Amino acid sequence: MELNLKQIPKTPGIYKFFSNNKIIYIGKAKNLKTRVSSYFGQSIKDRKTQKIKLLTDKIETFSTQTEADALLLEQSLIKENLPRFNILLRDDKTYPYIHFSMDHQFPSISMKRSKHAVSKNHFGPFISAHAVKKTIKDLQKIYNIRNCSDSTFSNRSRPCIEYQMKRCSGPCVGLISETNYKDDISFAKHYVSSSGDKAKKSMLLQMKKYADQQNFEKANDIKKRLFTLDVLHQEQSFNSHLSSVDFFSCIIIHGRTGACILSVRDGKIRGTKTYYFKDDYSKEMDQILQSLIFSYYQNSFSLPDKILLTFKPNNLFLIKQAIEIKFNESIPISSRVPVAAKQLSKLSILNAKQIIENKTKASDRHLHAVLDLKNILGIKKQNLTxxxxxxxxxxxxxxxxxxxxxxxxxxxxxxxxxxxxxxxxxxxxxxxxxxxxxxxxxxxxxxxxxxxxxxxxxxxxxxxxxxxxxxxxxxxxxxxxxxxxxxxxxxxxxxxxxxxxxxxxxxxxxxxxxxxxxxxxxxxxxxxxxxxxxxETKYSALNLIEGIGPVMKRRLIKKYKNIKNIKNASSKDLM
Structure with missing residues (x-):
């Protein structure tokens, strides 16, 4: 082994195990020397740890100031390197967000997925694309915000069907001023960044302002929107005592692990997301929980009012510390579920159970099909591919x-x-x-x-x-x-x-x-x-220009979105 265990410091930090120059496991520790040495003791019974020990030919460590810093670094490195023996949430990098295109005179609203850090014009994450689309639809009903592309916007000569359905205020043809449209955008941001109550308060203040100015047409317009907001809230409200809460649950049945995130905003269930692990992670429940939490909030600029857990992890205090460092704010995280939230907590656990049951049934059906095919073809070999x-x-x-x-x-x-x-x-x-x-x-x-x-x-x-x-x-x-x-x-x-x-x-x-x-x-x-x-279609016109390589094509499309915008750009802009 390239690194002598005696050289490992007794500080907090992260450690990386390598096999043939490839990272196979990343972990964090309060005391690096004690933790890393434990992998090479005589009394190791866990099969996973035994295999890590057997394959490891190099160890690297990195010290941090605190264990909370180590936890944040560990989560970041696991996501970047996807080590073989770490618990990996395969699809955690593509949670959908609501995006406002604030670089435009009349911003649009759309759904975006991001693998990287998102801007303050992104709101989320949301658990599912369905939840995002539903919220965008609600925002259009209340605030009449456009959802068309910038190209479509710039080429309109008359209002589209969204305007006829009263889901857009027609900024493309000058039916609303830039100031009033920006007010609507501000209300919509309030709605998605906090709760409907805060958005409602902002709208009431604006309505009073218009009434004081004797601009009764505008005041009445906001009054209608407030009515729509109230109707939507009454239709969708699940529990008015819960404003903004995320539930995290994890459960093991017959050696298989299921996890669920259930998100509530403004008393409404915004969606659920389930994960399934075919192995028994009973000894790594804390690791699963912290992976769920940090992957879900990694690109978020706002947190819920409270995080509720269906079990108490040993590292609860550490998770709280790490979140405070990452977001520069303290948030209540508790495994004590209040009475008002019991029903939702049970629902979160039920979803985790269901993913295990569904995957187990599918796995059993597949195994039966494999055995049947082997029998038909006369194959006796194990592990059929x-x-x-x-x-x-x-x-x-x-x-x-x-x-x-x-x-x-x-x-x-x-x-x-x-x-x-x-x-x-x-x-x-x-x-x-x-x-x-x-x-x-x-x-x-x-x-x-x-x-x-x-x-x-x-x-x-x-x-x-x-x-x-x-x-x-x-x-x-x-x-x-x-x-x-x-x-x-x-x-x-x-x-x-x-x-x-x-x-x-x-x-x-x-x-x-x-x-x-x-x-x-x-x-x-x-x-x-x-x-x-x-x-091919995206780059077709650019392919005809000599001297433009693949990298430049990608840069131009990323900046200008389409060929038409590139054509309309000045020579100075393109330099």
Missing amino acids: IEGYDISHLSGTNAVASCIRFNEGGPDKKFYRTYNIPAELSGNDTGSLEYALNKRILKIKSNPLPDIILIDGGNLQLNTALNVFNSMKANLPIILSIVKGLKRVRATETILSQKGTIEMLKESGGFRLLQQVRDESHRFALKNSRKKKYK
Whole structure:
């Protein structure tokens, strides 16, 4: 080992375990020397810790002033490096936000997702896209804020349907002054950054101001909006005693872990987000909780009035300290749920339980399907792997081949691959398939072949695959193809192999598994073909200009949003 354990300081900080120059685990400690040394004691029984110890060939440490600082740094590094043995919240980086485009004379409202730090014109995070869209819809009903793109805004000559539906005040055609529109934006920001009550108070003050100025038309307009706000609040209110609270729950059933975030704003449930871990993390519940909290609030500029937990973690005081450091404000965090919040707390736990039950049922169904397929094909090997291939193109252009993999646990997305098909092969399905399979074979040393390869197509595609793999001297996988029925009706497909048609009951688990692999390979191919087309369209005009490379294209599109805005920019702006 490159670092002598005796050299590790007795300070707070973080430690990183490496295997072959790759970080496999990141942790934090109050005393680095004591914590790191504990991994290499004689009485380690935990399988995960034993494996970390076995694989580690290098250790790095970094000291911090306090343990709370270490916790914040640990969460940041885990998110950046995604170590193999850390508890990872795979989709925590894309929580949606409400965004106001304040750089425009008449700002618009939209939903944004951000992997990086967001500005003070972003409000959230929200738990789901549905919650964001619902809130935006409410804001448009109350404050008539535009949701169109800047390009659409600048090209309007008459009000659109949003104006007719009274969800926009028509700033594009001068039906509202900039001052009044900015007032509406200010009210809307109050609504999403705090609560409906604060927004209501601001509107009441503005209404009184207009009434004092004898501007009764404006005062009446605000009165109507206040009425809409009250109606929406009454329709959606779940518990008027709770204004702004987030619930975090974590539960373990039969060795599987489920977690849930339930968000309440202004007495309304804004949404729920669930997480599932197939392993037993009973000894790492504190780690799961802190990961949930810091991933959820990482880009937020505002916190709820209170955070309620369904169990008391050992590091509760440390989490409070870390939040205070990160946000420069203290917030009540408690596992003592008040009576008014009991029902919501139970709902949060119920959601965590349901994700475990649903995933367990899906896992059991998948395992049954795997066993059925093994029985049909006469496979006795453990840990069955299947790769599915499909070709997708758009009218003979933007051809992409997909390679997806399933194992006995389900889709294994770290092995998903796409192959961009050369233009001369676009529209040639067999040529494209041959190209993709030859590309796959080049990676056989780092990524061994699966037990089964499934091709979407008939005998022509099957023979193409057989010809490619027959040139290899290694043990060949079982190669199958799945052919759609005459009317392309589901469950009328035929499974083909080198020996002919394989008879399978259409309702059998094995048949459904092959359908699932085919559908997933098709979805992945189509998604990436569309993505390729979008990129081509986005940069099409710029591709005709000599001397502009990929980096400059991305910068121009990022700054000006579209080709039209680039054309309208002055030479000075483009320099």
